[in-house]
Amino acid sequence: MTCGHCERAVTQAVQGVDPDATVRIDRGTGRVEVGNTDADRAALTSAIAEEGYAVAP
Incomplete structure (x- = not known):
């Protein structure tokens, strides 16, 4: 992720799975932390990957 657009895309993907997340x-490390959610990790990972971003365990 290199810009605000990237951040918005990932945030919207996560919140598409769980609006309360x-x-x-x-941006510097490319790390995303998701909190306040009981959503399945696989569902969150899939949503982020669908936006075109690689997800590492």
Whole structure:
């Protein structure tokens, strides 16, 4: 992720799975932290991957 558009895309993908989820992104490291959710990790991973971003365990 290199820009605000990337951050918005990932945030919207996560919140598409769980609208109450909180998303914190560190552009420098490419790390995404998702909180306040009981959503399945696989569903969140899939939503982010569908936006075109690689997801590592």
